[in-house]
Amino acid sequence: xxLNKLFVYGIxxxxxxxxxxxxxxxxGRIQPKDLSDKCTASSFVRRLRMEHAxxxxxxxxxxxxxxxxxxxxxxxxxDVINLMMxxxxxxxSLGNLDVDNMGDYPIIKAPEGVQYHFVLASLLLLSEPDxxxxxxxxxxxxxxxxxxxxxxxxxxxxxxxxxxxxAWPNRAGRIESLxxxxxxxxxxxxxxxxxxxxxxxxxxxxxxxxxxxxKPYTLGPHxxxxxxxxxxxHAGLHNQEALTPDFETSAESFKTTRxxxxxxxxxxxxxxxEALEAQDWNEDKIEEILTSGDxxxxxxxxxxxxxxxxxTGGRDISTLDNKAYWLDEKGLADVEAEFFRQxxxxxxxxxxxxxxxxxxxxxxxxxxxxxxxQTVVKSTIGKAxxxxxxxxxxxxxxxxxxxxxxxxxTQISPNARRLTLLxxx
Amino acid sequence: MxxxxxxxxxxIENCNIxxxxxxxxxxxxxxxxxxxxxxxxxxxKEHAENHDLPLPVDRGKLGSLLYIYTNGELFTxxxxxxxxxxxxxxxxxxxxxxxxxxxxxxxxxxxxxxxxIDALIRLLQTASRPLSQYEQDVIPDLEQLKQLxxxxxxxxxxxxxxxxxxxxxxxxxxxxxxxxxxxxxYTVSDLIFNGVRPDCWLTPEDADRETxxx
Numbered sequence: 260x261x262l263n264k265l266f267v268y269g270i271x272x273x274x275x276x277x278x279x280x281x282x283x284x285x286x287g288r289i290q291p292k293d294l295s296d297k298c299t300a301s302s303f304v305r306r307l308r309m310e311h312a313x314x315x316x317x318x319x320x321x322x323x324x325x326x327x328x329x330x331x332x333x334x335x336x337x338d339v340i341n342l343m344m345x346x347x348x349x350x351x352s353l354g355n356l357d358v359d360n361m362g363d364y365p366i367i368k369a370p371e372g373v374q375y376h377f378v379l380a381s382l383l384l385l386s387e388p389d390x391x392x393x394x395x396x397x398x399x400x401x402x403x404x405x406x407x408x409x410x411x412x413x414x415x416x417x418x419x420x421x422x423x424x425x426a427w428p429n430r431a432g433r434i435e436s437l438x439x440x441x442x443x444x445x446x447x448x449x450x451x452x453x454x455x456x457x458x459x460x461x462x463x464x465x466x467x468x469x470x471x472x473x474k475p476y477t478l479g480p481h482x483x484x485x486x487x488x489x490x491x492x493h494a495g496l497h498n499q500e501a502l503t504p505d506f507e508t509s510a511e512s513f514k515t516t517r518x519x520x521x522x523x524x525x526x527x528x529x530x531x532x533e534a535l536e537a538q539d540w541n542e543d544k545i546e547e548i549l550t551s552g553d554x555x556x557x558x559x560x561x562x563x564x565x566x567x568x569x570x571t572g573g574r575d576i577s578t579l580d581n582k583a584y585w586l587d588e589k590g591l592a593d594v595e596a597e598f599f600r601q602x603x604x605x606x607x608x609x610x611x612x613x614x615x616x617x618x619x620x621x622x623x624x625x626x627x628x629x630x631x632x633q634t635v636v637k638s639t640i641g642k643a644x645x646x647x648x649x650x651x652x653x654x655x656x657x658x659x660x661x662x663x664x665x666x667x668x669t670q671i672s673p674n675a676r677r678l679t680l681l682x683x684x
Numbered sequence: 685m686x687x688x689x690x691x692x693x694x695x696i697e698n699c700n701i702x703x704x705x706x707x708x709x710x711x712x713x714x715x716x717x718x719x720x721x722x723x724x725x726x727x728x729k730e731h732a733e734n735h736d737l738p739l740p741v742d743r744g745k746l747g748s749l750l751y752i753y754t755n756g757e758l759f760t761x762x763x764x765x766x767x768x769x770x771x772x773x774x775x776x777x778x779x780x781x782x783x784x785x786x787x788x789x790x791x792x793x794x795x796x797x798x799x800x801i802d803a804l805i806r807l808l809q810t811a812s813r814p815l816s817q818y819e820q821d822v823i824p825d826l827e828q829l830k831q832l833x834x835x836x837x838x839x840x841x842x843x844x845x846x847x848x849x850x851x852x853x854x855x856x857x858x859x860x861x862x863x864x865x866x867x868x869x870y871t872v873s874d875l876i877f878n879g880v881r882p883d884c885w886l887t888p889e890d891a892d893r894e895t896x897x898x
Contacts, residue, residue, distance in 0.1 A: 543780070575762075576760055618714070618757075
């Protein structure tokens with residue numbers, strides 16, 4: 260059983276697809292089921308056609324087996340419910356769609372060996388195309404894309420008919436139908452290329468910055484110094500070397516989703532805030548730390564204990580005094596277990612798990628040591644969102660799209676003035 | 685929540701200080717914290733200049749600023765630390781102005797800040813219950829802050845209580861059972877440590893009226 264291709268049926272024959280949170284799709288108007296409350300999650304899980312052994316495989320795959328999982332179907336379902344409530348396991352409803360439906364939708368050929376496969380956005384849950392264009396809420400980008408296609412009347416008729424859109428009598432109306440379907444998130448385009456040509460590297464001055472990330476990556480247990488396996492096997496746009504993540508030029512970017520009222524904090528949050536105040540964080544930084552996570556607790560750490568930080572390689576940090584987000588040994592081990600496979604970091608996964616903004620490339624790790632015993636604040640990293648696009652050097656762009664980072668990792672906020680750098684810059 | 689010409693001009697001024705100061709040598713790329721800060725400041729400045737920046741600004745529009753500020757992303761060898769510490773004051777002011785729609789503490793309001801500190805001291809000295817050790821110790825802290833502010837030797841925001849004024853951490857939580865304790869404490873804390881004045885102090889005349897009978 261591959262969890263990233265897990266389709267399950269409900270008792271009434273309806274189809275669902277389950278994803279680990281960091282592998283959740285980000286396209287179209289498809290939203291996962293809201294299973295954040297126990298009642299809904301229980302009702303959903305207990306109505307899926309899954310045997311005890313099936314759930315055990317899922318739990319094992321997610322490293323979430325508990326002492327009770329083996330006892331009964333009911334107990335294993337409880338563990339799954341817990342994962343779904345915490346957002347670690349996501350479910351999408353596929354209704355009555357079938358992967359065979361993909362072939363029913365029209366393809367438009369473009370020059371240079373590119374084909375545009377227009378599909379219902381929900382079909383993207385059934386297949387895993389490498390390159391997709393979607394323009395949800397992006398009316399202007401949808402219009403520009405359609406303009407660049409310069410569709411003939413015949414192609415336009417094929418698309419309108421194949422996508423079952425409203426067939427206006429005139430060309431302008433039909434274009435408007437397509438644009439609306441894009442912007443409403445009903446349709447998307449899968450790009451099929453004869454071959455992907457990655458432009459040769461010339462030099463740092465000629466290339467977007469991420470093309471010239473020094474290699475090998477400094478993170479992770481490589482088999483030998485300088486080792487780098489030839490291809491990154493992980494899915495996700497953030498793992499594609501041929502694409503550069505970039506933000507929309509508007510100011511809208513990284514945003515944590517939790518909000519707190521600093522004058523009316525819960526007991527747990529207030530205990531964390533008090534500890535952070537004692538560590539010399541000011542109120543504005545404390546508020547941001549509190550909105551970045553959940554389930555705050557205090558933990559005693561000893562002089563000599565190590566903390567780890569994912570940073571952008573090549574940026575020489577001048578002082579640690581102001582770095583609020585760290586991983587402890589266990590937090591780092593969790594990240595490694597989950598996201599370092601086949602000699603490569605799953606950067607998409609790390610970014611989602613730690614809810615890192617795009618300007619933190621997370622391609623270098625620094626290790627620091629506590630210079631004295633201290634009480635640190637520990638929390639589970641919360642969800643964050645950002646708007647960004649991925650650009651290829653050949654002019655291809657995904658367009659601006661919303662990205663959800665599920666969080667879920669564990670972060671430590673220490674007294675940063677009581678740290679000393681051991682490795683990294 | 686105020687939405688005033690003063691705030692609009694303060695946002696422009698603090699963005700200009702960052703853009704023409706520590707951010708000046710950097711390119712406006714979106715892949716670095718410095719580049720993102722340039723984008724962030726330009727966006728705020730342009731909207732403020734065009735009178736198109738209702739306050740408070742949605743948090744989603746301030747994400748780069750908030751993350752870069754909180755995680756000290758500008759502290760690299762590319763900028764002297766002292767310049768970044770100074771810039772953090774401007775960043776904090778922009779956050780208070782834009783994210784919270786607050787108004788900044790400025791020298792013309794010093795007299796009224798002193799009155800507020802006096803009111804808090806009196807509240808503690810006349811409390812109907814015995815004071816905790818922290819509450820007793822915070823009184824000389826307040827006296828000291830009052831003197832430093834009066835002499836112009838401190839300039840809000842001071843930032844964290846932590847190292848210099850640890851008594852504030854406990855008093856913030858214990859004083860809330862005293863009548864007006866929470867209001868008076870947060871007023872002083874905001875004025876001195878967060879560098880913002882109460883929403884109702886729109887002008888010195890307003891501040892005078894609000895503090896005359898404390």
